[in-house]
Amino acid sequence: MTKILLIEDIPDNVELVRKALSRTGYEIIHAADAETGLAMALSECPDLILLDLGLPDYDGQTLAGWLRDESILDDTPIVVLTAWPEEAAKQVVESYRCNGYISKPILKINEFIAQVNSYIKTA
Amino acid sequence: MLPADTTKPIKLTPASQFTYEQLAAIYNQTRVDYMVPMPMNAARLAEYAATYDVKLERSLVATTQEGEMLGVAMLGVRKDRAWITRLGVLPNTRRGGIGKILFGGLIEQAAQLSINFHMLEVIKNNIPAYQLFLKFGFREIGELLVLRRSPLIQQQDPIAADAQRLDRSEALALVEHDRGTQPWTNQSESLFNANEVSGLRLSLADGSRGWLVYQRQKFLLTRFAFKTETGDPPKVAYALLSHLHHQYPRLDTQIENIQINDPHLPAFYEMGYIESFRRIEMWHGRPPENLNGDK
Numbered sequence: 391m392t393k394i395l396l397i398e399d400i401p402d403n404v405e406l407v408r409k410a411l412s413r414t415g416y417e418i419i420h421a422a423d424a425e426t427g428l429a430m431a432l433s434e435c436p437d438l439i440l441l442d443l444g445l446p447d448y449d450g451q452t453l454a455g456w457l458r459d460e461s462i463l464d465d466t467p468i469v470v471l472t473a474w475p476e477e478a479a480k481q482v483v484e485s486y487r488c489n490g491y492i493s494k495p496i497l498k499i500n501e502f503i504a505q506v507n508s509y510i511k512t513a
Numbered sequence: 514m515l516p517a518d519t520t521k522p523i524k525l526t527p528a529s530q531f532t533y534e535q536l537a538a539i540y541n542q543t544r545v546d547y548m549v550p551m552p553m554n555a556a557r558l559a560e561y562a563a564t565y566d567v568k569l570e571r572s573l574v575a576t577t578q579e580g581e582m583l584g585v586a587m588l589g590v591r592k593d594r595a596w597i598t599r600l601g602v603l604p605n606t607r608r609g610g611i612g613k614i615l616f617g618g619l620i621e622q623a624a625q626l627s628i629n630f631h632m633l634e635v636i637k638n639n640i641p642a643y644q645l646f647l648k649f650g651f652r653e654i655g656e657l658l659v660l661r662r663s664p665l666i667q668q669q670d671p672i673a674a675d676a677q678r679l680d681r682s683e684a685l686a687l688v689e690h691d692r693g694t695q696p697w698t699n700q701s702e703s704l705f706n707a708n709e710v711s712g713l714r715l716s717l718a719d720g721s722r723g724w725l726v727y728q729r730q731k732f733l734l735t736r737f738a739f740k741t742e743t744g745d746p747p748k749v750a751y752a753l754l755s756h757l758h759h760q761y762p763r764l765d766t767q768i769e770n771i772q773i774n775d776p777h778l779p780a781f782y783e784m785g786y787i788e789s790f791r792r793i794e795m796w797h798g799r800p801p802e803n804l805n806g807d808k
Contacts, residue, residue, distance in 0.1 A: 399541070399552055400541075400545050400550075400552075402545070423554070444549070444550040444551055444552050445552065446537070446541065446552040446553055446554040446557065447554050447556075447557065448732060448733070449551075449767075451661060451663070451765065451767075452732055452733060452765045455663060455664050455665055455732075455765045456732070458665055459664075459665075459763070473547075473548045473549075474548060474549070474790075475548075478787075478788070478789065478790065481787045481788075482661075482787075485661075485662075485663035485665065485666055485785070485787055486663050486665060487663075487665050495546075
Protein backbone atom coordinates (compact mmCIF):
# COMPACT_ATOMS: atom_id res chain seq x y z
CA MET A 391 0.00 0.00 0.00
CA THR A 392 1.22 3.50 -0.81
CA LYS A 393 2.34 5.18 2.40
CA ILE A 394 2.27 8.95 2.96
CA LEU A 395 4.03 10.60 5.88
CA LEU A 396 2.26 13.80 6.91
CA ILE A 397 4.40 16.10 9.07
CA GLU A 398 2.02 18.71 10.44
CA ASP A 399 1.45 20.13 13.93
CA ILE A 400 -2.09 21.46 13.68
CA PRO A 401 -4.63 18.73 14.56
CA ASP A 402 -7.40 20.23 12.40
CA ASN A 403 -5.11 20.18 9.36
CA VAL A 404 -4.10 16.58 10.06
CA GLU A 405 -7.74 15.60 10.26
CA LEU A 406 -8.51 17.42 7.02
CA VAL A 407 -5.72 15.66 5.13
CA ARG A 408 -6.71 12.29 6.57
CA LYS A 409 -10.33 12.80 5.54
CA ALA A 410 -9.38 14.09 2.11
CA LEU A 411 -7.14 11.14 1.39
CA SER A 412 -9.33 8.51 3.05
CA ARG A 413 -11.00 7.63 -0.24
CA THR A 414 -7.68 7.11 -2.03
CA GLY A 415 -6.66 4.03 -0.11
CA TYR A 416 -3.30 5.53 0.84
CA GLU A 417 -1.95 4.78 4.27
CA ILE A 418 -1.40 8.03 6.17
CA ILE A 419 1.15 8.13 8.96
CA HIS A 420 1.62 11.30 10.96
CA ALA A 421 4.30 13.20 12.88
CA ALA A 422 3.59 16.45 14.75
CA ASP A 423 7.13 17.82 14.93
CA ALA A 424 10.39 17.79 13.00
CA GLU A 425 12.37 15.33 15.10
CA THR A 426 9.55 12.77 15.08
CA GLY A 427 9.11 13.41 11.36
CA LEU A 428 12.74 12.64 10.62
CA ALA A 429 12.64 9.48 12.74
CA MET A 430 9.46 8.24 11.03
CA ALA A 431 10.78 9.05 7.56
CA LEU A 432 13.83 6.91 8.24
CA SER A 433 11.98 4.03 9.88
CA GLU A 434 8.89 3.92 7.65
CA CYS A 435 10.39 4.84 4.25
CA PRO A 436 7.18 6.46 2.98
CA ASP A 437 6.31 6.87 -0.71
CA LEU A 438 5.63 10.57 -0.22
CA ILE A 439 6.29 13.14 2.50
CA LEU A 440 3.85 16.02 2.96
CA LEU A 441 5.72 18.64 4.97
CA ASP A 442 4.24 21.62 6.77
CA LEU A 443 6.74 24.50 6.97
CA GLY A 444 5.70 25.67 10.43
CA LEU A 445 6.65 23.10 13.06
CA PRO A 446 7.11 23.67 16.79
CA ASP A 447 10.64 22.33 17.33
CA TYR A 448 12.55 22.96 14.07
CA ASP A 449 10.84 24.47 11.09
CA GLY A 450 9.96 22.65 7.89
CA GLN A 451 12.91 24.04 5.94
CA THR A 452 15.43 22.76 8.45
CA LEU A 453 13.66 19.39 8.37
CA ALA A 454 13.69 19.36 4.56
CA GLY A 455 17.46 19.84 4.74
CA TRP A 456 17.82 16.86 7.10
CA LEU A 457 15.56 14.67 4.96
CA ARG A 458 17.45 15.48 1.79
CA ASP A 459 20.73 14.73 3.56
CA GLU A 460 19.62 11.09 4.05
CA SER A 461 20.54 8.92 1.10
CA ILE A 462 17.79 6.42 1.96
CA LEU A 463 15.27 9.16 1.12
CA ASP A 464 16.92 10.26 -2.14
CA ASP A 465 13.97 9.05 -4.21
CA THR A 466 11.22 10.03 -1.80
CA PRO A 467 9.23 13.03 -3.02
CA ILE A 468 8.92 15.82 -0.45
CA VAL A 469 6.00 18.17 -1.01
CA VAL A 470 5.72 21.32 1.07
CA LEU A 471 2.34 22.39 2.49
CA THR A 472 2.36 26.14 2.89
CA ALA A 473 0.30 29.31 2.91
CA TRP A 474 3.28 31.31 1.66
CA PRO A 475 2.97 33.30 -1.55
CA GLU A 476 3.84 31.43 -4.73
CA GLU A 477 7.25 33.02 -5.25
CA ALA A 478 8.43 32.31 -1.69
CA ALA A 479 7.11 28.74 -1.84
CA LYS A 480 8.93 28.10 -5.11
CA GLN A 481 12.19 29.39 -3.64
CA VAL A 482 11.87 27.05 -0.68
CA VAL A 483 11.16 24.11 -2.97
CA GLU A 484 14.19 24.88 -5.09
CA SER A 485 16.72 25.64 -2.37
CA TYR A 486 15.72 22.73 -0.12
CA ARG A 487 15.41 20.29 -3.05
CA CYS A 488 11.77 19.50 -2.48
CA ASN A 489 9.58 18.21 -5.29
CA GLY A 490 6.83 20.79 -5.16
CA TYR A 491 4.35 22.55 -2.93
CA ILE A 492 0.64 22.50 -2.23
CA SER A 493 -1.00 25.72 -1.10
CA LYS A 494 -2.84 25.96 2.19
CA PRO A 495 -5.59 26.23 3.19
CA ILE A 496 -6.84 23.14 1.43
CA LEU A 497 -10.20 24.23 0.08
CA LYS A 498 -10.89 21.92 -2.85
CA ILE A 499 -10.56 18.30 -1.84
CA ASN A 500 -10.56 16.85 -5.36
CA GLU A 501 -7.84 19.28 -6.40
CA PHE A 502 -5.77 18.34 -3.36
CA ILE A 503 -6.13 14.62 -4.10
CA ALA A 504 -5.09 15.22 -7.71
CA GLN A 505 -2.01 17.14 -6.56
CA VAL A 506 -1.02 14.37 -4.15
CA ASN A 507 -1.62 11.73 -6.85
CA SER A 508 0.63 13.59 -9.25
CA TYR A 509 3.58 13.28 -6.89
CA ILE A 510 2.89 9.63 -6.16
CA LYS A 511 2.67 8.79 -9.83
CA THR A 512 5.88 10.54 -10.70
CA ALA A 513 7.72 8.96 -7.79
CA MET B 514 -16.09 25.27 16.96
CA LEU B 515 -18.54 27.97 18.03
CA PRO B 516 -17.22 31.49 18.49
CA ALA B 517 -16.46 32.26 22.11
CA ASP B 518 -18.74 34.81 23.72
CA THR B 519 -16.52 37.89 23.82
CA THR B 520 -19.27 40.11 25.16
CA LYS B 521 -18.39 38.82 28.62
CA PRO B 522 -15.70 40.65 30.59
CA ILE B 523 -12.13 39.73 29.70
CA LYS B 524 -9.68 38.93 32.46
CA LEU B 525 -5.95 39.66 32.10
CA THR B 526 -3.58 37.41 34.05
CA PRO B 527 0.23 37.61 34.23
CA ALA B 528 1.76 35.01 31.92
CA SER B 529 4.00 33.92 34.80
CA GLN B 530 0.97 32.15 36.25
CA PHE B 531 0.97 29.71 33.33
CA THR B 532 3.48 27.06 32.31
CA TYR B 533 5.51 27.38 29.13
CA GLU B 534 3.51 24.42 27.80
CA GLN B 535 0.27 26.35 28.32
CA LEU B 536 1.73 29.53 26.86
CA ALA B 537 3.08 27.73 23.80
CA ALA B 538 -0.29 26.07 23.29
CA ILE B 539 -2.28 29.32 23.37
CA TYR B 540 0.32 31.14 21.27
CA ASN B 541 0.24 28.40 18.61
CA GLN B 542 -3.56 28.41 18.57
CA THR B 543 -3.66 32.15 17.98
CA ARG B 544 -1.59 31.78 14.81
CA VAL B 545 -2.97 28.67 13.13
CA ASP B 546 -4.38 30.75 10.27
CA TYR B 547 -1.33 32.99 9.80
CA MET B 548 0.59 32.86 6.54
CA VAL B 549 3.74 32.46 8.66
CA PRO B 550 2.49 30.71 11.82
CA MET B 551 5.94 30.07 13.41
CA PRO B 552 4.67 27.65 16.08
CA MET B 553 6.82 26.98 19.14
CA ASN B 554 7.07 24.19 21.64
CA ALA B 555 7.64 24.96 25.32
CA ALA B 556 11.43 24.67 25.04
CA ARG B 557 11.61 27.08 22.13
CA LEU B 558 9.33 29.57 23.84
CA ALA B 559 11.43 29.42 27.03
CA GLU B 560 14.58 30.04 24.99
CA TYR B 561 12.86 32.90 23.18
CA ALA B 562 11.88 34.52 26.48
CA ALA B 563 15.39 34.15 27.90
CA THR B 564 17.13 35.47 24.78
CA TYR B 565 14.88 38.46 24.27
CA ASP B 566 14.40 39.45 27.93
CA VAL B 567 10.68 38.68 27.87
CA LYS B 568 9.30 39.19 31.36
CA LEU B 569 6.47 36.74 31.97
CA GLU B 570 5.38 38.62 35.08
CA ARG B 571 4.76 41.64 32.79
CA SER B 572 3.26 39.61 29.95
CA LEU B 573 -0.44 38.89 29.79
CA VAL B 574 -2.90 36.13 29.00
CA ALA B 575 -6.49 37.07 28.22
CA THR B 576 -9.12 34.68 29.53
CA THR B 577 -12.82 34.57 30.13
CA GLN B 578 -13.89 34.93 33.76
CA GLU B 579 -14.12 31.12 33.78
CA GLY B 580 -10.47 30.83 32.75
CA GLU B 581 -10.81 29.92 29.06
CA MET B 582 -7.69 31.24 27.31
CA LEU B 583 -8.42 33.69 24.49
CA GLY B 584 -5.13 35.37 23.67
CA VAL B 585 -1.63 36.23 24.76
CA ALA B 586 0.82 39.13 24.53
CA MET B 587 4.37 39.32 25.81
CA LEU B 588 6.57 42.19 26.98
CA GLY B 589 10.34 42.38 26.67
CA VAL B 590 12.08 44.82 28.99
CA ARG B 591 15.59 46.26 28.67
CA LYS B 592 16.70 49.29 30.67
CA ASP B 593 14.84 52.20 29.09
CA ARG B 594 12.83 50.35 26.43
CA ALA B 595 10.09 47.77 26.04
CA TRP B 596 9.24 45.32 23.25
CA ILE B 597 5.82 43.99 22.41
CA THR B 598 5.83 40.48 20.97
CA ARG B 599 3.85 37.24 20.51
CA LEU B 600 0.55 39.15 20.50
CA GLY B 601 -2.22 36.90 19.29
CA VAL B 602 -5.91 36.22 19.72
CA LEU B 603 -7.72 32.97 18.95
CA PRO B 604 -9.19 33.17 15.44
CA ASN B 605 -12.75 32.56 16.60
CA THR B 606 -12.64 35.38 19.16
CA ARG B 607 -11.10 38.11 17.00
CA ARG B 608 -12.83 41.42 16.29
CA GLY B 609 -14.06 41.50 19.87
CA GLY B 610 -11.46 43.93 21.19
CA ILE B 611 -9.29 41.33 22.94
CA GLY B 612 -6.16 42.33 21.02
CA LYS B 613 -6.72 45.95 22.00
CA ILE B 614 -7.18 45.00 25.67
CA LEU B 615 -4.00 42.90 25.65
CA PHE B 616 -2.01 45.59 23.87
CA GLY B 617 -3.21 48.32 26.21
CA GLY B 618 -2.38 46.04 29.12
CA LEU B 619 1.23 45.72 27.97
CA ILE B 620 1.59 49.48 27.52
CA GLU B 621 0.31 49.86 31.10
CA GLN B 622 2.81 47.27 32.33
CA ALA B 623 5.64 49.21 30.67
CA ALA B 624 4.34 52.46 32.19
CA GLN B 625 4.48 50.89 35.65
CA LEU B 626 8.21 50.45 35.00
CA SER B 627 8.44 54.11 33.86
CA ILE B 628 9.21 52.96 30.33
CA ASN B 629 7.68 55.14 27.66
CA PHE B 630 9.52 53.91 24.58
CA HIS B 631 8.14 50.79 22.91
CA MET B 632 9.26 48.74 19.92
CA LEU B 633 7.59 45.96 17.94
CA GLU B 634 7.64 44.18 14.61
CA VAL B 635 4.59 43.13 12.65
CA ILE B 636 4.54 40.76 9.69
CA LYS B 637 4.13 42.80 6.53
CA ASN B 638 0.56 42.71 5.24
CA ASN B 639 -0.94 41.81 8.62
CA ILE B 640 -3.21 44.80 8.17
CA PRO B 641 -5.46 44.38 11.24
CA ALA B 642 -2.47 44.25 13.59
CA TYR B 643 -0.73 47.12 11.81
CA GLN B 644 -3.86 49.26 12.09
CA LEU B 645 -4.18 48.45 15.78
CA PHE B 646 -0.61 49.60 16.40
CA LEU B 647 -1.19 52.83 14.48
CA LYS B 648 -4.23 53.52 16.65
CA PHE B 649 -2.01 53.22 19.73
CA GLY B 650 0.30 55.86 18.28
CA PHE B 651 3.02 53.61 16.89
CA ARG B 652 4.85 54.79 13.78
CA GLU B 653 6.53 52.84 11.02
CA ILE B 654 10.34 52.87 11.15
CA GLY B 655 11.28 50.57 8.30
CA GLU B 656 11.13 47.13 6.75
CA LEU B 657 13.00 44.12 8.07
CA LEU B 658 13.91 40.95 6.20
CA VAL B 659 13.89 37.37 7.38
CA LEU B 660 16.44 35.48 5.31
CA ARG B 661 17.19 31.83 4.89
CA ARG B 662 20.02 29.82 3.38
CA SER B 663 19.75 26.12 2.65
CA PRO B 664 22.73 23.88 3.43
CA LEU B 665 21.91 21.99 0.22
CA ILE B 666 23.02 24.69 -2.18
CA GLN B 667 26.42 24.44 -3.81
CA GLN B 668 29.20 25.44 -1.45
CA GLN B 669 31.65 28.16 -2.41
CA ASP B 670 35.34 28.17 -1.63
CA PRO B 671 36.26 30.72 1.04
CA ILE B 672 37.56 34.01 -0.24
CA ALA B 673 41.30 34.46 0.31
CA ALA B 674 41.64 36.48 3.50
CA ASP B 675 43.41 36.64 6.81
CA ALA B 676 40.61 35.11 8.88
CA GLN B 677 40.47 34.63 12.61
CA ARG B 678 37.90 32.70 14.64
CA LEU B 679 36.59 34.50 17.69
CA ASP B 680 35.51 32.82 20.90
CA ARG B 681 32.44 33.96 22.80
CA SER B 682 34.11 36.69 24.83
CA GLU B 683 35.96 38.08 21.81
CA ALA B 684 32.76 38.01 19.76
CA LEU B 685 30.64 39.67 22.42
CA ALA B 686 33.24 42.38 22.90
CA LEU B 687 32.62 43.39 19.29
CA VAL B 688 28.82 43.45 19.29
CA GLU B 689 28.47 45.74 22.27
CA HIS B 690 30.00 48.77 20.57
CA ASP B 691 29.00 51.07 17.77
CA ARG B 692 26.52 49.05 15.70
CA GLY B 693 23.95 51.77 15.27
CA THR B 694 20.23 51.37 15.81
CA GLN B 695 19.13 47.75 15.80
CA PRO B 696 15.74 46.02 16.06
CA TRP B 697 15.15 44.39 19.45
CA THR B 698 16.05 40.89 18.31
CA ASN B 699 19.45 42.02 17.03
CA GLN B 700 20.49 44.24 19.92
CA SER B 701 23.61 43.21 21.79
CA GLU B 702 21.63 41.92 24.79
CA SER B 703 20.12 39.19 22.59
CA LEU B 704 23.58 37.85 21.76
CA PHE B 705 24.74 38.18 25.37
CA ASN B 706 21.74 36.08 26.41
CA ALA B 707 22.26 33.44 23.70
CA ASN B 708 24.30 30.25 24.03
CA GLU B 709 26.99 29.08 21.60
CA VAL B 710 27.92 32.52 20.32
CA SER B 711 31.17 32.91 18.45
CA GLY B 712 32.52 34.92 15.55
CA LEU B 713 34.83 35.52 12.64
CA ARG B 714 37.03 38.48 11.89
CA LEU B 715 38.91 38.91 8.64
CA SER B 716 41.05 41.23 6.58
CA LEU B 717 41.26 41.18 2.80
CA ALA B 718 44.35 41.86 0.72
CA ASP B 719 43.09 45.34 -0.16
CA GLY B 720 42.89 46.31 3.50
CA SER B 721 39.13 45.80 3.86
CA ARG B 722 38.16 44.24 7.15
CA GLY B 723 35.13 43.33 9.18
CA TRP B 724 33.56 40.84 11.57
CA LEU B 725 30.58 38.55 11.91
CA VAL B 726 29.15 37.25 15.17
CA TYR B 727 26.62 34.41 15.18
CA GLN B 728 24.89 31.77 17.24
CA ARG B 729 25.48 28.16 16.28
CA GLN B 730 22.57 25.97 17.32
CA LYS B 731 22.48 22.20 16.85
CA PHE B 732 21.14 22.42 13.31
CA LEU B 733 21.08 26.13 12.59
CA LEU B 734 23.25 29.21 12.26
CA THR B 735 21.31 32.24 13.42
CA ARG B 736 21.35 35.63 15.20
CA PHE B 737 23.96 37.36 13.08
CA ALA B 738 25.60 40.65 13.95
CA PHE B 739 28.12 42.03 11.50
CA LYS B 740 30.08 45.09 10.66
CA THR B 741 32.44 46.35 7.98
CA GLU B 742 35.17 48.28 9.73
CA THR B 743 36.94 49.33 6.54
CA GLY B 744 36.06 48.82 2.89
CA ASP B 745 33.10 47.87 0.76
CA PRO B 746 30.34 46.25 2.89
CA PRO B 747 29.11 43.67 0.30
CA LYS B 748 32.67 42.60 -0.43
CA VAL B 749 33.55 42.18 3.24
CA ALA B 750 30.24 40.45 3.99
CA TYR B 751 30.67 38.01 1.11
CA ALA B 752 34.14 37.08 2.38
CA LEU B 753 32.80 36.58 5.92
CA LEU B 754 29.88 34.46 4.73
CA SER B 755 32.12 32.36 2.49
CA HIS B 756 34.28 31.49 5.50
CA LEU B 757 31.30 30.88 7.78
CA HIS B 758 29.51 28.50 5.40
CA HIS B 759 32.76 26.74 4.54
CA GLN B 760 33.19 26.12 8.27
CA TYR B 761 29.62 24.84 8.75
CA PRO B 762 28.59 23.34 5.39
CA ARG B 763 25.78 21.19 6.81
CA LEU B 764 23.99 23.80 8.88
CA ASP B 765 20.82 25.52 7.78
CA THR B 766 20.83 29.31 8.30
CA GLN B 767 18.08 31.69 9.34
CA ILE B 768 18.63 35.34 10.13
CA GLU B 769 15.91 37.69 11.26
CA ASN B 770 15.16 41.36 11.02
CA ILE B 771 17.89 42.57 8.73
CA GLN B 772 17.14 46.17 7.83
CA ILE B 773 16.13 46.48 4.20
CA ASN B 774 18.66 49.24 3.62
CA ASP B 775 21.55 47.28 5.13
CA PRO B 776 24.51 47.78 2.75
CA HIS B 777 25.68 44.18 3.28
CA LEU B 778 22.51 42.65 1.78
CA PRO B 779 23.82 42.02 -1.77
CA ALA B 780 26.40 39.64 -0.31
CA PHE B 781 23.69 37.55 1.34
CA TYR B 782 21.77 37.14 -1.90
CA GLU B 783 24.97 36.31 -3.76
CA MET B 784 25.70 33.64 -1.14
CA GLY B 785 22.34 31.96 -1.80
CA TYR B 786 20.17 33.48 0.90
CA ILE B 787 16.49 33.78 0.05
CA GLU B 788 13.87 36.06 1.52
CA SER B 789 11.30 34.21 3.65
CA PHE B 790 9.12 37.17 4.55
CA ARG B 791 9.19 40.77 5.71
CA ARG B 792 8.27 42.56 8.87
CA ILE B 793 7.54 46.21 9.58
CA GLU B 794 9.35 47.73 12.54
CA MET B 795 7.28 50.21 14.55
CA TRP B 796 8.13 52.47 17.48
CA HIS B 797 6.16 54.46 20.01
CA GLY B 798 7.58 57.29 22.08
CA ARG B 799 10.96 58.97 22.03
CA PRO B 800 13.83 56.55 21.50
CA PRO B 801 16.71 56.49 23.94
CA GLU B 802 20.07 57.56 22.53
CA ASN B 803 21.43 54.07 22.24
CA LEU B 804 19.29 51.40 20.57
CA ASN B 805 21.84 48.63 20.19
CA GLY B 806 22.32 48.04 23.89
CA ASP B 807 25.90 49.33 23.58
CA LYS B 808 27.92 49.54 26.73
